[in-house]
Amino acid sequence: MAKRAGVLELAVLGLLHESPLHGYELRKRLNALFGPLRAFSYGSLYPCLKDLLGRGWITEERPSSATGSATALAGRRSKIVYKLTAEGKERFQELLADGGPRSWDDDNFGVHFAFFAQTDAEVRLRILEGRRSRLEERLEGVRAALARTRERLDTYTLELQRHGLESVEREVRWLNELIKTERQGWRDRTLPGGSGLQRDDQEGAPNG
Amino acid sequence: MAKRAGVLELAVLGLLHESPLHGYELRKRLNALFGPLRAFSYGSLYPCLKDLLGRGWITEERPSSATGSATALAGRRSKIVYKLTAEGKERFQELLADGGPRSWDDDNFGVHFAFFAQTDAEVRLRILEGRRSRLEERLEGVRAALARTRERLDTYTLELQRHGLESVEREVRWLNELIKTERQGWRDRTLPGGSGLQRDDQEGAPNG
DNA sequence: GTTTTCATGTAACCCGTTACATGATTCA
């Protein structure tokens, strides 16, 4: 029926990994999480849920079938609550680590990054570095093209190029910082007496 | 057959507005121009050209049909050179000015901006301001969502939000500068003795 | 009691990509 290997699948799996949710709420969180990057619509969300259900990555719980009669927790309509299965969790980790081709695309990277708290440190580093080198390639290409064609460009086109370049350069610097921090965290953990001083006090409150 | 009201149509029309080109070269310029933003493939370019041809926005010139036998200007294979027609020019201006719905999308805005040199000053200003207010809406939404959910966000998610916000804020500042410059240019031109001194020499980074 | 918000869903379309197929021309 559908391949559904897109960004949305990963995003849904990731959100359900944190807690069970129904579609409407799911979409709100999706758009809160990826607000500046992109937005998803119901037209893609519901079919995606259906698909994930068919594959066994998630289960649905309709109020009438399981709860019987008491509508204690569901005040509203027939909210359908989706929950990640064990297989779904596996799939989630798989998607996080692998990413497939074009894993360093803007969208893909954003979604991966959003779930870094659930990602292995190794994979995090690989993704950050992959993204960075992809951006650096882009920079080189753009710079070369710019050098070749600078003369025949008007003010606006030039300004667009300049702003574009600057944006990418800025993201590279951001990545550099992140990578440094990430490596720092590694070193702390790898050292004989390392007690994770650098990054675990804030992060996700692992166990206290 | 196809609607082809997308970004590509405008981009092709815009490049052909400057000079006639054949497909291969066209694609190279396209990707040089929108390098940091996006890339186009032949799989979309050639069908697009075919479509534009069918509508009469452009004409094609195949070496055998017009040039007869002499391959003087075309050293290579049967390069097909496309040229904008009068109707094509009209359509181009129409697309530039109107933009249709979702005219302030990232992609759409980028392409419009790239052809600002061919755009009326009024339209330029409208597009810049439209883009800005769209971004400001986005900022508000994200900030609100962030305020609501800050507590349950992990370090990475928070960092993603922060970086996203900062990027958008940065673009707003950029737009502010452009709008200011644009208005300045207007004033110069509208004033009795205005000689367009302000904007055609350098424009980039007047003082900071 | 009507409007708003919550909630689920589908069909048609959109704009583009991937992968493939083909062949001429230049360069080593």
Add this chain to the structure above:
DNA sequence: TGAATCATGTAACGGGTTACATGAAAAC
């Protein structure tokens, strides 16, 4: 002579969006 580049093109798919249809609960 064979590889790289230039050059044109098509079929199948992809991952979404828009617009629509429906209906229950809450707020006014």
